[in-house]
Amino acid sequence: MLLPFVVSFDSLVNKEYSDATDTTSHNALFSLWRKYGVLVHGSNEIFLQVKKIRNQTLRKRWLEALTYFRTQCQDKIDDSILSKSIDELMLYKDIADTIIIDDTEAIRVFKFPHDKEHLQLGENGIELCRMKCINASNAFRKAEQDAYGLVKKNESIESLWKRRFELITKNSNIITVVDRYCLENHFKDGDQSALLNFMNYINKTTTLRVLNIYTGHKHRDNEKAILSDIHKLADSISKGSYVNVNEINLFVIKDADFRFRADCHARYLQFINHNAGIAKINTYLIDLGLAIFKGKKADSTSDIKYVDDCKHVNVAIEKLRVLAKEQQTAFTLIR
Structure with a gap:
């Protein structure tokens, strides 16, 4: 890419x-x-x-x-x-x-x-x-072709990373994930967690300043359940020893079905090189979101598309960030 x-x-x-x-x-x-x-x-x-x-x-x-x-x-x-x-x-x-x-x-x-x-x-x-x-x-x-091509079913995640994501990760210091289901899938997938796989690849590739994750939670109003899951995720991350990821910010959106449908229905990966006040941004729309990194081989075929004009994506991300702050569901897991 x-x-x-x-x-x-x-x-x-x-x-x-x-x-x-x-x-x-x-x-x-x-x-x-x-x-x-x-x-x-x-x-x-x-x-x-x-x-x-x-x-x-x-x-x-x-x-x-x-x-x-x-x-x-x-x-x-x-x-x-x-x-x-x-x-x-x-x-x-x-x-x-x-x-x-x-x-x-x-x-x-x-x-x-x-x-x-x-x-x-x-x-x-x-x-x-x-x-x-x-x-x-x-x-x-x-x-x-790589910026607009398919992730094919049974494609090796290792080769997918090297071919498409390794270089752009090395050339970025901020990565943003927008995926309504990535937190929910993390608990469902256990040892094959796409989120932890993704973080492992980042950790092996570069020293990242910030990883931002915008996701939803299946419980709309159950504060206790949400906080319990955040603590479990933080525990998984601490055990993983992601020494090359300096900061992880998690923005969990309650009533996610409605909110993501209204503000950011699609799933995105955004790679940013931010230096001297200038942000160089590459944004990709990924059909299956972070789930393409689940396990060792791709479960399903997924489309990847480079987003030429990402202004609407940036607006949607800002809306989600503000909403998570208002809902008091914005967390910093590593700093």
């Missing part, structure tokens, strides 16, 4: 981009990057590199993209792609899935045939893609 990619900045800063035709491919990359990509770069001075792009409009768009889209600095690479041999570029496979190079340099330096959109370096190796043909990139097409 999240594709790591590298851009040859040394070819971008040396080119004159004179008109809209030249910059269309960059706009296509920005669209793909916002939804499915994380730019992997080797220099903390990447903003200084981008400021060297001569076309003013394009330079501004790149600076905005670096500010608001996902990026990752890797010491193992540098951004001077044009000086690398094919063998050296093949070593980038462990870091990124595709390298994007300017169209002219693709032909001049890497001897692309004029009718070739991209090259695969070795069997299962990294992709070299011409900027002009970014929409034809096999790597980005696969990322798009």
